Amino acid sequence: MSQYIKDFPILDQQVNGNPLIYLDSGATSQKPFKVIEAVETYYKTMNSNVHRGVHTLGSRATDAYEGAREKVRRFINAGSTQEIIFNRGTTTGLNLVASSYARENLKEGDEILISPSEHHSNLIPWQQVAKVTGATLKYFELEPDGTLDLNKAKAAITDRTKLVAIAQVSNVLGTVFPVKELAGWVHAKGGVIVIDAAQSVPHMKVDVQDLDCDFLAFSGHKMVGPTGIGVLYGKEALLNAMEPIEFGGEMISTVGLYDSDWKELPWKFEGGTPIIAGAVGLGAAVDYLESIGMDTIDAHDRHLVAYAMERMGELEGVSMYGPRKDRTGMVTFNLDTVHPHDLATVLDAEGIAIRAGHHCCQPLMRWLEVTATARASFYLYNNESDIDRLVAGLKKAKEYFGNVFR
Amino acid sequence: MSLDDLYRRVIMDHYQQPRNRGQIEDGSITVDLNNPTCGDRVSVQMRVKNGIIEEAMFEGEGCSISMASASMMTETVKGLDVERAVYLVDLFSRMMQGEEIDTEEFPLEDIEALQGVAKFPARIKCATLAWKALEKGAKESAN
Ligand SMILES: Cc1ncc(COP(=O)(O)O)c(C=O)c1O
Numbered sequence: 228m229s230q231y232i233k234d235f236p237i238l239d240q241q242v243n244g245n246p247l248i249y250l251d252s253g254a255t256s257q258k259p260f261k262v263i264e265a266v267e268t269y270y271k272t273m274n275s276n277v278h279r280g281v282h283t284l285g286s287r288a289t290d291a292y293e294g295a296r297e298k299v300r301r302f303i304n305a306g307s308t309q310e311i312i313f314n315r316g317t318t319t320g321l322n323l324v325a326s327s328y329a330r331e332n333l334k335e336g337d338e339i340l341i342s343p344s345e346h347h348s349n350l351i352p353w354q355q356v357a358k359v360t361g362a363t364l365k366y367f368e369l370e371p372d373g374t375l376d377l378n379k380a381k382a383a384i385t386d387r388t389k390l391v392a393i394a395q396v397s398n399v400l401g402t403v404f405p406v407k408e409l410a411g412w413v414h415a416k417g418g419v420i421v422i423d424a425a426q427s428v429p430h431m432k433v434d435v436q437d438l439d440c441d442f443l444a445f446s447g448h449k450m451v452g453p454t455g456i457g458v459l460y461g462k463e464a465l466l467n468a469m470e471p472i473e474f475g476g477e478m479i480s481t482v483g484l485y486d487s488d489w490k491e492l493p494w495k496f497e498g499g500t501p502i503i504a505g506a507v508g509l510g511a512a513v514d515y516l517e518s519i520g521m522d523t524i525d526a527h528d529r530h531l532v533a534y535a536m537e538r539m540g541e542l543e544g545v546s547m548y549g550p551r552k553d554r555t556g557m558v559t560f561n562l563d564t565v566h567p568h569d570l571a572t573v574l575d576a577e578g579i580a581i582r583a584g585h586h587c588c589q590p591l592m593r594w595l596e597v598t599a600t601a602r603a604s605f606y607l608y609n610n611e612s613d614i615d616r617l618v619a620g621l622k623k624a625k626e627y628f629g630n631v632f633r
Numbered sequence: 634m635s636l637d638d639l640y641r642r643v644i645m646d647h648y649q650q651p652r653n654r655g656q657i658e659d660g661s662i663t664v665d666l667n668n669p670t671c672g673d674r675v676s677v678q679m680r681v682k683n684g685i686i687e688e689a690m691f692e693g694e695g696c697s698i699s700m701a702s703a704s705m706m707t708e709t710v711k712g713l714d715v716e717r718a719v720y721l722v723d724l725f726s727r728m729m730q731g732e733e734i735d736t737e738e739f740p741l742e743d744i745e746a747l748q749g750v751a752k753f754p755a756r757i758k759c760a761t762l763a764w765k766a767l768e769k770g771a772k773e774s775a776n
């Protein structure tokens with residue numbers, strides 16, 4: 228896949244005297260020329276507000292914005308563009324489901340079931356829902372390797388379970404969770420499933436009809452798109468029955484002095500001037516990813532994880548977290564007693580960008596019994612030689628701290 | 634950028650053998666602070682009598698810079714009056730911004746080793762965490 232590196236201008240630079248190796252795509256991905264240019268072209272040739280102006284630019288912008296929606300629909304195989312809501316990202320999408328759907332539909336005695344590995348954005352909204360509605364927040368039990376035992380998971384879903392919320396891919400463990408099976412089980416009990424797809428949509432083919440999920444949220448910036456744009460998919464019937472949580476322009480049909488009603492889907496959930504340039508950039512990102520092929524990207528990213536785990540496993544003092552197989556996107560680890568921040572600083576001096584900290588997963592850190600970890604995450608522009616550089620960097624860090632600790 | 638500017642021997646010494654780590658039995662003030670972006674956590678305890686910081690200790694989890702800085706901070710402020718301590722917090726944060734510090738005004742001693750942190754912007758917050766806790770505690774003691 229090394230032919231794609233040249234599509235990403237940012238990667239062609241030196242950091243601290245070394246060629247940049249970007250291993251933090253789990254936090255945000257880099258952007259190819261195609262996406263940068265799409266945003267630029269939008270601003271240079273069609274910028275105006277959407278769904279308003281009668282003028283030519285207005286319809287160009289509207290076409291570009293709605294065209295991006297259709298691209299996203301096709302990309303995740305949603306049944307209709309009515310089911311594709313543009314917003315700021317995964318966090319915003321999950322909060323919409325929590326603040327609208329869950330607050331309206333959950334009550335005391337109901338249960339919300341999530342995993343201890345959830346990102347704060349798929350955890351705190353449910354804590355809040357539980358507080359407001361009186362529903363109980365419960366957790367799946369994770370196996371020691373950070374996976375779900377299918378039998379236990381199935382048994383955890385009961386008649387009380389009104390909502391299951393889970394990441395398809397954990398942003399720390401890399402675990403690919405069996406969301407399709409979970410969807411089947413929760414539906415059999417009459418509940419809904421909300422999927423945090425922030426780390427899955429960038430790396431694998433996601434088909435919302437095949438998964439039969441009720442809601443699915445992801446962020447453009449992790450899939451080579453711009454920051455500030457994200458998507459919430461929801462089943463049409465559910466979205467139709469939900470109330471908006473943001474009111475104002477763009478989302479109304481008729482407005483009276485004391486009462487108003489809403490536009491149809493998806494616009495009723497897109498109050499205010501939308502993220503037009505972001506959506507256009509996201510459309511270009513989808514085109515770019517499809518031109519390579521999601522299956523190709525999936526195989527590549529899984530291969531890099533396997534390769535990294537193998538190479539890093541050869542180093543003494545490296546502990547890695549999460550399952551050995553069925554994982555993608557990243558390797559989370561610690562090196563001896565070197566604190567991850569110190570490690571990240573040493574690697575940064577080598578031009579290698581990794582993430583260090585709790586990765587917005589404080590409960591998971593407690594479950595792992597660590598206070599912080601280092602994470603190297605991979606994408607289509609990374610290759611084995613990046614991992615070789617990482618391993619060399621880790622060796623250097625070991626040596627360096629071996630000396631200063633003496 | 635040289636790592637040796639950051640990881641000075643004194644820093645690693647404080648990291649590995651922290652001074653004043655633990656709890657004060659009759660600690661009158663405890664301030665817990667964390668750095669939510671990275672997970673570093675520090676708890677600073679101090680006993681203040683007649684405006685003097687008689688005792689200062691810390692506990693916490695974090696990187697070498699945050700823990701070494703906490704250790705040095707407790708050494709520095711013991712015996713100082715509260716106002717002086719707050720003033721030193723200000724000097725320290727200015728030093729972290731890369732300002733030269735008048736050492737007549739602030740005898741740095743071990744803290745001098747932290748000067749290199751200024752060259753690593755991502756790590757400044759690590760170094761200032763315990764000092765922020767001190768400042769908060771000192772101000773509380775005045776109430
Ligand atoms: C699994 C997971 N969920 C949710 C998010 C939040 O995404 P955003 O910050 O784009 O809303 C992230 C990104 O950090 C993530 O990795």
